[in-house]
Every structure is written in C-alpha cells, then in structure tokens.
Amino acid sequence: MTRRRARGTSLVELLVGTALALVVLSALTAAVGTGARLLIACGARGEAEDTAQLALEALTFDVRRAGWDPAASGLVAVREADADRLVLAADLDGDGAVDDTSEETTAYVCLASASRLSRLVGRQSMPLADGVTGCGFRYLDREGAPMAIPAGGLAAADRARIGAVALDLVLLPNGLAGRAERSILIALRTAP
C-alpha cells in the first residue's frame, strides 16, 4: 500500500475518477436545472392563475356596480353587449350623468389578435391578461335563459333584459404546457 501511494495516481484511476466526477456533476447539474425549471414554471403558473383571478375579480367588481344610479337618472347599466366586448356604466359621483372619460364607463374587450383581455376605464386601456387563447362573454336574461348574441351585439331592448353576465377566460402564457381556465357568472344588481 505504501509503495502504491508513493507511486501516485495512475492514468486509469484518474480517468475513472474524472468520469465518475462528471457523472455525479451531470446529475447534480440536471437536478439543479430541473429545480430551476420547476421554479420558473411554478412562478409562471402562479402568475397565470393570479392574472386570471384578478381579471375575473375586476369584472365582478364592475358588473356588480353597473347601473349604480343614485340620481335616478335612468341610466342603462349595459351599454354594449357583444361576444367579445362589454361596456358598463355607473353614475359613481351621483351627478346624474355618466362620464365617458372616467371610471364611470368601463369596457372589457377580448382582443383575439393580441391574445389579450383589456379593461378600458374611460379612455385608458389597461391589459388585464396576456396569453389569452379563449375569451368570450355570454349573457343571461332575467329569467336565467341564455341570450343569443347577434352580429353587432345585443340591441338596446335586449340589453335591458340582461340579468347576468358570464365570462369564459382561457390563458396559456409562454412556457406553460397547461392552460389556466376560469368561468364566472355575475348577476347585475339592478332592478328591471
């Protein structure tokens, strides 16, 4: 033994040792890489879910207050109702008028070309969700029956019959294999 140590490390031992070290390092690198990818995927998944949830919460907030009319001016809660566009109105300051340039007019637009759902507050457009692969509004009348949406959206008389608004949202952000899907049905809080 003493003599062998004194001879030093042979080439074969060195090669075998190096190979073993490479195998171990490769495994460790793969593990670290997998962990990093998992971290990124978790972050992206969490962000996608949060984005979808926040979009629905924003819509819920706006639909619930649509038609708020303390001045009894007779405003219309739903100004536009199409499969990819919804415009809501509320007299938040109670002055008897709906200001088109303020938060009193809120629109939701599904932009298929940009894969985006946007919330338009007055004249300001704010992206609510990117990576949108599915986005559509549905409308139920006050008896709960689905309403057919003609080209160009519901007419004024039909908009007055809307009892609830539904949004179906599908997100598939880059880097994610699975989709984040949400559907919500929100009743208008206004009397006929």
Place this chain on the structure above:
Amino acid sequence: MTRGSTALPAALATLAVSAALGAAVAELARIEVVLAEQRRAASVALAACDACAAEAVAALPVGWDFDPLLAGPDGRTGTADDGVLATPAGCTASAGVAPGPADPPRALLRLEARAGGGRRALEALVGRDPAPGIPALLWLGAAPGAAVSGTLALDGADADGAAASDSAGLGAPGDPDALDRWLAGEGARVVSSARTLPALHSPPPPLVALAERMRTAGARGAEALVPTGTPPPSLALVQSDLVVSDRLFGAGLLFVDGLLDIRGALDFTGVVVATGGVRVTGAGRLAIGGALWVGAPAAGGLLLDVAGSLALRQQSTAIAAADRLLALPRRPVLLGMRDLG
C-alpha cells in the same frame, strides 16, 4: 488530494443552489396558498354581504315609500333608532336617505358582513317595484292559518294574455318551501294551474295604512257591489264584516275591515282585501280576477276558511286598474349596489 478538495466544494455548492431553489419553490407555493386563502376569505365575506343585502331587502316592509324605515321603530326621525335594520348574525346594516331626488322614493342601505376571516362592505340603493302589490294571487298576513274543505283554485297565468308574467299562487311571511308544502298537503282541494309559480316570501301587506288611504280617498261602501253586470272599477271600503248572501259583482279595490263572509257568490275583478280573514261557506263562491289580500283576524282565527269555492286568477290589467284608483303598496327592490371594500 486535489480531487478531494474540488469535489467537496462542488457538492456543497450544488447542495446550496438546490436548497435555495427548493426554498424558492416552497416560498412560491406558500405565497400562492396565502393568496388563495385571502381570495377565499374575500369571496366568503362577499357572499355573506350579498346574502345580508338580500335578506335585508326582503325583510323591508311593503309600502309606498321608505319613511317608516328611515324613522325607525319609534316613528320619529332624529332619534337613535333611525334606519335600524334587523339583520342576520355576522352582518350589520342601516338605512339612510338616498342621495338625489325624493321622487321616486328610495333608500340607501349600508351593509357590512364578516365571515370566513374576511370583511366586506357595500352600499345598496332600494326603491319600490313598478308593479303594484306582490306577484302572488293570495297574499296572507301570516303563515297559512287556513282550512280548505272545499276547493281553492289558483291560476297564475295572466288572463290578459300569454305574454304577461305568471304569478305565484301564494305569498306570505315565512319559508316559501313551507308554504308550498302546505299547498301540496291540501291535496285535491287546492288546484294550481301549470303556470302558477311557487310560493314566495313576503312581509305582511300594510292593511292599516291602506285602509287609511282609502278613507282619505273617499271610498264608497258596499253599495259598490252590484247584483248584475260588470260595474266600472271603484274604491269600496266596508268598515266592518261583510256578508255576501246573494250574487254580487264588483271591480276595482274592495277593502273589508273585518271578515269577508261569502255565503252567496261574489265575482270581483281587481284587488279584494279583508283584514279579518275570509270565509267561504259550503254554498258560497268567491271568484277574483286579480288578487286577494288577507290579514289575520284579531281574535286569532283562521285567515282563510274555504268550505265552498274560491277561485283566483292572475289579471294584471285588473290590478293596474285598482292601482290607478288608489296607489297600491309595492315591494322593495334592489336598484343598485356598489362595493366599498
């Protein structure tokens, strides 16, 4: 020696990086769990607030305005009980004067609910239903204290056309399911048409105030009921029990401040009100195109005692005609809502 000195730091470094990555994943997961819990709490509180608003609105009295509500139980404004509302546990609510014009009558409710670790508050505007009365053929002032040994026919299909809304058969304070069970329990004695809607919850009708309004309006007496033909709609106020022994016809609004005792036949188009109950004897027949509102007898007897025939059919134009003679009370309805946070 060289190999050992490089492998150990490399392994330790890898371990450290892996640990950091693992910790980051765990932290992400923890944040998502916290967010989910907060969302759940907010949703539970929002649902509780919505339920609170629904119950508060449903419990508001049927009437013409909101003055009694705003004045509170003592009937005087400017006191501590102004706008006090009874609410379920976990929810507080108060009513105040709505901003904007006094007409149409409205009130502003402020509600706050705590549930599931969350808190939500909202404002709700309430007004009066454009439709008079409640959408029920028979409106009882108390949960059904009724005996039907004859026949009770309820037809919620509007006689004025298929396009009109159908009506519920029965409205009364209490659980609507219990009201439906009572109707079903009467078996073949109660006949409801296919278009008669299920029973609905409603506070009792404001009969005392309605009688006062009729007196003020100068209503006629029982002479408004005639033996032949269909008389024009009119206001008829009978300030005692009314016994109908012959065949009579009437239209408009008939208010009996006592027991309506049908021993003959009465055909009426409009709204019939009886504060002391309705009794239809074995040979009696009462047919109403419109609605029948019945208050509880002072002595605590039956609201409705039908040994003969009682037939009620929805007829919105008849109710509207009565409403034109004298504004009928209306249900409170939610006009709008906004979340405060």
